Amino acid sequence: MPELDPWFFAVAIPAVIFAGFSKGGFGGGVAFASSSILALVLEPGQALALMLPLLMLVDVATLKPYWKRWSARDSWVLVLGGLPGVALGAWLYKATDADLLRLLIGGISVGFVIWQLSQSRGWVRGFQHGLTAKAGLFAGLVAGFTSFVSHAGGPPAAVYLLAQRLGKTEYQASTVLVFWVINFAKAIPYAYLGLFTLETIWADLLLAPFALLGAWLGVRAHWMVPERLFFSLAYLLLMITGCKLIWDALT
DSSP, rough: OOOOOHHHHHHHHHHHHHHHHHHHHHHHTTHHHHHHHTTSSSOOOHHHHHHHHHHHHHHHHHHHHTTTTTTTHHHHHHHOOOOOOHHHHHHGGGGHHHHHHHHHHHHHHHHHHHHHHHHTTTOOOOOSSOOOHHHHHHHHHHHHHHHHHHHHOOOHHHHHHHTOOOOOOHHHHHHHHHHHHHHHHHHHHHHTTTOOOOHHHHHHHHHHHHHHHHHHHHHHHHHSSOOOHHHHHHHHHHHHHHHHHHHHHHH
16 A cells, blocks of 8 residues: 555545545446546555445445435346345456456447437337346346446446436436445455455545545536436446446557
8 A cells, every 4th residue: 555645645536536426426337437546546456445435435425315216126136136246256356357347348338328329319229118137137247246346337237227218316326226235245355355454444534525525516416417418428428438448458
């Protein structure tokens, strides 16, 4: 763990605020980028360990504003797939090819946005009743696995939830509930793998107010943004996320 100097905080504070803002108001699909930003000043494993308690804090802080506004069926389908995904991630953590994972998730994310755009333009015929529960379980499995190894569970979950055509708050609340469960499930194997240290915990305590600030700003922004603009932003963020994952994998 590097010294907690001004350079560390200059990088970490914006990254943590961004994660809180994304998770608090816009589905959290790009919150994983905070771990990538922190990797500028930390080893990748340290960045993951530092971010998890902060993500859990944001989950708790945003649960109340969206309480019972989620799609219970879609949320629990993702959770039921996500928990085995977390277990799989813990089992394969040290053997996982992170770049291949980024490439696959990025490709799925970009492909989904292109599909949705093609559907809206009438170029292809889309899903009339959303994705099936089996597809949701698979999306949850991928979300749990990728969330464990890179905090990048947002895109797989977003692909499933966006296909269900939920309202903006139902979509946001569903992501809050799903990752509240998944992130808490990740804590025990993270501790078992020795990813948490006294230094990362101390840094978390110092950064916690900024995570809460980001979450508060995100919740306020969510209520202010019209639904059509919200989903336009959601698709835009998913496209940016996918492209960044592909870029990271290839470079």
